[in-house]
Structure formats: C-alpha cells, structure tokens
Amino acid sequence: MRIVMLGKTGAGKSSLANTIFGENVFQIGHTGYSETRECRSETRRVDGRDVTLIDTPGLFDTGRPEEELKPEIVKCFTEFSPGLHAFIIVLKVERFTEQEVINKINQYFSEEAFKYATVLFTHGDQLDEGQTIEEYLHNNQPVSDLVKKCGGRCHVVDNKYWKNNQPYEYRSNQFQVKQLMKTINHMIEANKGSCYTNEMLQAVEKLRQEEEEKIRQSPGNKTDKKIREEAKKRVFGQCGIL
Secondary structure, eight states: OEEEEEOOTTSOHHHHHHHHHTSOOSOOOOSSSOSOOSOEEEEEEETTEEEEEEEOOOTTOTTSOHHHHHHHHHHHHHHTTTOBSEEEEEEEOOSSOOHHHHHHHHHHOOHHHHTTEEEEEEOGGGSOTTOOHHHHHTTOHHHHHHHHHTTTOEEEOOTTTOOSSOSSSTTOHHHHHHHHHHHHHHHHHHTTTOOBOOHHHHHHHHHHHHHHHHHHHSSSOOOHHHHHHHHHHHHHHHTTOO
C-alpha cells in the first residue's frame, strides 16, 4: 500500500508518519522551516501489511511560487509508480480556517483524486474536552466541505500528547491509527484496488517505461534498480522537474 502525505510545512506530516509506524523514522523539524526538502519514503509493517508512506515538502505552502509547486507534485506522484493508493491531506486542528490551503488543494486535486483522499487532523489536543473531530467540523464550513469531497473520510491524532495509555479510547493515537488504516483499506476496496492516475501522470509513466527500454538496449550491465533510477532522472529532466 502506497500512501502520500500532503500538507503545508508545520502541519505535522513527518510526525504523523512516525506515529503511524510507531517509531521515529522521519526527521522532524522544530522550526517554521521544512526538514523535508524532497519526497522521501519508508516502508514498514502496519496492521499486518506493508505500508509505504511518502513524506513530501510543503506542497501547499501559501508562499511557494507556482513554478516550484507543480514540478514537485508531478515528481512526487510519478516517483512511486505504478501509482499511489491513497492521499492523506494533513491539516492542523485550529480555530481559524486556512482558506488559502483549502483553495490550493481544490486547485491541484481533480474530482477523481478526492476518491483516493482522506483528511487527517493533527494537534488533536486542541479539540475541546470531549469534542470529536466530526463535531469540530460543524464550526468550520470550508474544511467540512473538503472532508465531504473526500467521502466524509477524516481522522485526528495528536503526535505529542495522545500516546500510549490514554484514559479515553478516542484520544489515543493507537486507536486513531487503526481507524485510519481501516478507512484507507475500505477506500482501496471501493476503488477496486486501483491506483490514482490522470492523463499527465500516465504520459510521464509511459515516458519512463520507454526510457527504461532504451537503457536496457544500450551497452552495459546495469541492475534493474539502476535502470529505473536513470530512467526517472531522464524523464524528470525532460519534464523540467530536475
């Protein structure tokens, strides 16, 4: 299962990955600057199956120019072919609406992409006592609308406070991660196991396959891994990504 995490810098993507895996795998920044400069992936066993989590730079940072964002998104989506099974849109529980972030998500996601997306909120400790994430959404119309686009799929964690031995099951990362994985599994089943794609990504994937074939036919004894890496570099170069 291949899952990409999307959100702006500081949303808690790297911490979320560590929470899902139950170990410190991704480096976490403690400033306003992203520790994640490019897409990075790690694979671990989660609830009995291999899960690859792909951490991304702050693709929805409102200060980033468009010419930076689009190549990063294309590179992220094509790095892990044959495709991605799910997106996790990572937002913080906050008392104000990040309308610009929501606008960017709507801008870059097609309606088809939302079929593969789940919204996950971090900083769950900011919820009022006894409040669920669903109740929080009632007071935040733009975010509520985004969750509806994602088929109503949403969960909440708190990477700092909701660790082991919590007195309330709901405010437990272990409980929330299990619920998240159930939601993603059901979503994948509903999508009949297919991966997210679109015309642009299909075109890039076709180019990659063509470059791999050219490299195999050229002199030299390269491993499949080396061939794949070289093909991706050529394609990214052709697409202006590198």
